[in-house]
Structure formats: C-alpha cells, structure tokens
Amino acid sequence: MANILIVDDAKFMRMTLTNILQNGSHKVVGEAENGRQAVEMYESTHPDLVTMDITMPEMNGIEALKRIIGLFPEAKIIMCSAMGQQKMVLEAIETGAKDFIVKPFDENRVLEAISRVLG
Template sequence: MAKIVIVDDAKFMRMTLTNILNKTDHEIIGEAENGIEAVHLVKELHPDIVTMDITMPEMNGIEAVKAIKSENKEVKIIMCSAMGQQKMVIEAIEAGAKDFIIKPFDETRVIEAINRVGS
C-alpha cells in the first residue's frame, strides 16, 4: 500500500483522483493546490507517490518535481497533464518524474500508473 499526495490546482481534479484512488488499497495522505504547497507537504508527510499537475499557479509541476527530487530522491512522481503538453511531460520526466497520466483521467490508466510506480 502506497501513501499518496495529490497535487492539482483544480479541486475537481483532486476529487476525481481521490475517487479513483479510493477504489485501491493505497492511502491518500494529503492534497496540495500548487507546487509550493506540494514541496512543503512532501517534506512533512513523506509520501511514496505524488500525482503532480503540470500547470499550476505560484510554482508549476516541473519546478516542484525538481525541488522535491533535490530533497527526496525516493519519492515517485506521476505527472498529470492535459493533451498537447508532451514537451512539458518530457521535461518533467527528465526532472525525475516516473510516469504521466493524461487528463481527463482514465480510471484504469491511473490505477495502472500508481501500481506500476508503487511496486
């Protein structure tokens, strides 16, 4: 069972991911709505996995991945992006993200990504 932090500036997207992940045996231990919050939450809660939106105010997902990875190499990050953000997804993977899922979320794909990086 992995401990997960969900990061997205849209409450609806956080709720959608929560609803999907509640069907698994993983535990959601926190939520953040921007990259700055995400960096603090990861330091505080030590999750196994973070789902990270790319486009957010204050600090975007790629900057947040770099900041998190510089302090915690172990945490696994899955990027969440809308269609057409391939260039940013590649940047995120280069920054240390392990996988990505496309919005709108496909329940099966989300669970597969979480299980793959979490195992």
C-alpha cells in the first residue's frame, strides 16, 4: 500500500483516480488542484508517489514537477496527460517524472504504472 498525492485541477478526475487507487489498496493522502498546492502538499505529506496533471492553472504540472524534484530528488511522480500532449510528457520524463498515464484513465494501466514506479 502506498501513500499517494493526487494533483489535478478537475475534481471529477481526482475522484476517478481516488476510486482507482483505493480499489488498488492505496491510500490517498491529499488532493491538490494546481501545481502550487502540489508543492506545498508534497512538503507536508511526503507521499510515496504523486499523480500529476500537466495542464493546470497557477502553476502547471511540469513546473510543479521541477520544483518538487528540485527539493526532493527522490520524489516519484507519474504525469497524467490528455492525448496530444506528447511533447510535454517527453519534457516531464526528461525532468524526472517516472512514468505517465493517459486520460481517460484505464484502471489497470494506472495500477500497473504505480506498481512499476514503486516496484
């Protein structure tokens, strides 16, 4: 069981991921709706893993990824992207993201990615 921080500006997406993670016996330790909140919550919850949306207001997922990795090089972050964001996904992986999952979320794919990253 892993402690996971979910970062997405859409409440529906956070709820969907929460359900998938709980079905996979993981614990959601926090939800953030933008990158700024993500950095603050990472510092206070120190999760085992973060699912990070790319496109968000205030601070996007790439910027939040850079800040978190800068502060905590051991952070395990999986990016969540919509179709057509390959360039941003590539930048995220080069910056230190461990994997990515594509929306709409496939439960098996999400849980496989988490197992692989935590593996």
